[in-house]
Amino acid sequence: MKYFFNKNGPLISTYLIIAISFWFVFLIIIPQLYMFDLSFRPNIPSLLRGGPDDVYTLIHYKHFLFGSQTSGESYNYVDVGVFFNTLLIAILITLINLCFCYPIAFYIAKVASPNTARLLIVSLIIPFWINELLRSFALRILFAGEGFINNALLKLGLIDNGINFIAMDVALYTGLNYAYILLMIFPLYNAMETLDKNQLEAAEDLGSSMLKTHFRIVIPHAKAGIASGCTMVFMLTAGALATPVVLSSPNTFWFTQLIYQWFNMNDNWPRGAAYSVVLLSVSVVFVLLMMRIFKVKIGEIVR
Amino acid sequence: MKSQQALKILLGIYIFIFFAYLFGPLVIMSITAFNSAEFPSITPWECFSFRWFNEGKIAYDGQHLAGLATDWRLHEGLITSLKIGLGVVLLAVPIGLSAALVLTQVHSRLRTAFYSLSIMPVLFPGVIIGISTVVLWDRIATMGGGGLATELGRNGIFLTILAQACFISTYCFLIFVARLQRFDQTQEEAALDLGANQTQVFFKILIPYMMPAIASSCVIAFLASFENYNTTVFSILSDQTLTTVIASKVRLGISPAISSLALVIILITLTVTIIYEVLRRREDKKKKELEAEALFAQTLDSRLKKAKTKGLKIPKSIFGILFVVVVCIFGFNKMVEKGMYGSTCIAASEKEKKSNFADQLKLLQKNAEKASQQSSENGDVGEKKEFDSIFGDPNLFKDFGGFDSKTQDQD
């Protein structure tokens, strides 16, 4: 500590300590802990907080699993169903994105000439800077009942009646795929870029088939990038709110929408907090899982 | 060899499809901004018009659909977003910088923990950061008993700045860490040795070195704040930012005014990117020239002093831009010729639609009569259903952004 002050001088040390403790304590740790605590509290008006009614309870988690006491069901099929649907779709979208982006990343990193690569990267960044809501909106225009795709298909005579893409959730899934595709490409690209081209040529020289080269050389090398891309895409997909708001059909819920509902419409913050804790634990488990599977450190996942 | 050729072609096609997928929706959306129809579409093309950028229109059923220039909700949201963006930059950049600096000074065990904690916020779902901030500050506001704490705790802008700064600081942190890795620490020691105190070292050596990173993290922080929805929608409370306004508009029904907004944003992004890219290339070129000169000065090898390429070199991209411009002018001309542009066209289509609408209304009435007679359910009317609120939220209509004047909204 004395060393720290000596190294930075009194003024800068003070700034560093204040800034960092403000961030860690007030922005990261306390809010999460308080939310965690709140998820075990009953839903009472905020003026009664800290009063005799404010006791620890598992009621919100029970509600998530078993539904309200009044309903006849033994499990909360709706919420748990939404939860697993969200997870499943998020995983699927992650995998699809991985397959979809791998060739592109490889092309930019190792095949294209530096100038082309640069151009491609810049053109990849541009749509990325456009608001997620607006990008989803663009898809909404395409997929709407009288939207571009339906009209085009009708004109071509391929279909007789408009397809309701939105009700079929096609729009939602496409939108989620579309929204985070770049977060898959960039980690992959960064990882592949460091691969020595000579290694590829050597492998080819030794008669390795293209598939084999990829499985034995490129993929192991890009391991950290794959882990990073998959984690980011999964986390963002599972935690997405903007895209489902624009593209989900009235009777499909994304898990974040459930949280939103408890929070803003039903004014049951503790229950919203409990659902948030569920989502957060899944995220944490997923990150730990990725670190395990790919044997990477957390620092390699987030760059 | 043959198979490789085929593979290359396949790869080319794949890349083309990929980029089409990436840009196609954006291009189509941009085009719909110019269609005068009140539903954003291309194929039933009504008239080419700028109405969605300007005044919008009064729909045939009497609804006012605001255009970009007349939508005061968007304007207010924009101003709120700018305020929040500024606040986030002011908070997140210093935090990120300090964390990156401290990371270089802590060692081994502690370092891993410190790093993990610093990057944690980007691994949290955005909604959770928003929620946790709101619940904490609501509690603080309640306990504050009407003082400053209460005021802050119920201020959506303040909460949004805090919530966004939580994870945007990590973005800044990562940018700074990357730059610091290339920092030569002996520079600091040299400055100390020359009699500077630690504060002087910080402001005269470190900050100038970090300046490019500070600039880019300011931009990134601002943009990330500006386009954030997931966190903001919780922490903003009763205020509205640009994104929440857009979201509530999109939920209500899709209007080409949003397309025009998107187009404006796309154009701004494009311009900024192109300017940045041009500057970067120029910088690169300069650097290369300087290096060549230094090498020449050192070795005096005349072969290195290549004659500078003379004459004006026209970049190939010019042709692409020219081509686009020509196509645009040509298409516009065609449109004017065919009478698809201007007030006459709009008036004509409006009239047609009105009569259509009247017909439909009659039809509906007839149907309704029939339905009541047969007392049987009638199928829903096409689109209408999906435009209804997604959550069945009664509050949603308070978000309705279609009205032109504030007075109308106040009832």
Added chain:
Amino acid sequence: MSADVELQNVSVSFGNFYAAKNVSVKIEKGEFFSFLGPSGCGKTTLLRAISGFSEPSDGQILIGNQDMAGIGPNKRPTSLIFQNLALFPLMSVADNIAFSLEVRGTGKVQRRKRADELLELVALSGQGDKKVHELSGGQRQRVAIARALAIEPEVLLLDEPLSALDLKLRQKMRTELREIQKRVGITFIYITHDQGEALTMSDRIAVMNQGELEQIGSCHNVYESPRTPFVATFVGENNAFYGTVSAVDGDMVNVLADGHNFLAKAGDLGEGKKYTFKKDDKVIMFVRPESIFLKDQNNQADNIFTAGFKAIEFEGNLKNIYMSIDGKQNVRCSVSNAVDTTDLSNSKNVELKFSSRDAVVLPVGPLAVD
């Protein structure tokens, strides 16, 4: 404005590892003093302790008879030139040089004046407005020196400042450095692993090995009277003959090595004392390659022996002849290029000789491995 520097039993440790052990030396005012040692022997560590970047874990550092404990690098009358120079890349040359004045609040005009003066001192007049990366390696070197001199230090510390330069430039800078030192008249403490550099520039040299001082003395002293086998082999080239003492006669020692009985003088211990040996002591006898002559050369010599010829190496002004005694003991001999060696390649055995005054006997110890 020059000060002496005294290290009293200075040790610097990193955990359990001692990078410098028990170093004691007194460096005089206005002296050009070099620390010479192989890479990783703790030279930089010692210099950082003198300039105040690290505190010695033991012992005292006195500059101008003042204890420096607890005084930060920005308060010491020293100035350090870093191994990598550490120029500030974002500032112009003049701003670099005047940095120390800037942080002291000196006005702009005065700063510029001083910078120009110093640029003249290091022969870089008129280059003040350039950026650092527009300079060549040698010019950067000089900027670093000018910058370090700007605070008018009493002691200038230089950490292998020439190691990044190519050979020609390095040789040029050696003389220049020496000249600058004479002109400003302050104490220079110079660090290097290059013995040529140390020998050409320094008044005195301290040879270091694994954190400890092996010998302090003038260039001649270190070269001609090495005190340990390490110094004997690290400073300059040397032939080492392992053997045992067969007889002692005052300062002269008879050494039995490789079947020959050589006569040599006992090594110096400093302060006029010499090593004393007994019969059957294990020793090493050192003879420099340039002190060994071919038998037909006209030189006084009281030791004569034969060795098998192996190879000859042409080095411009010199020729190195490599030989071995019984295929085991390697012998190297350097002769002037003028000496005729044409018949050597044919004859298997070469007759060699050297004077007992040029041979030094030291107790067995580790050599400098190269």
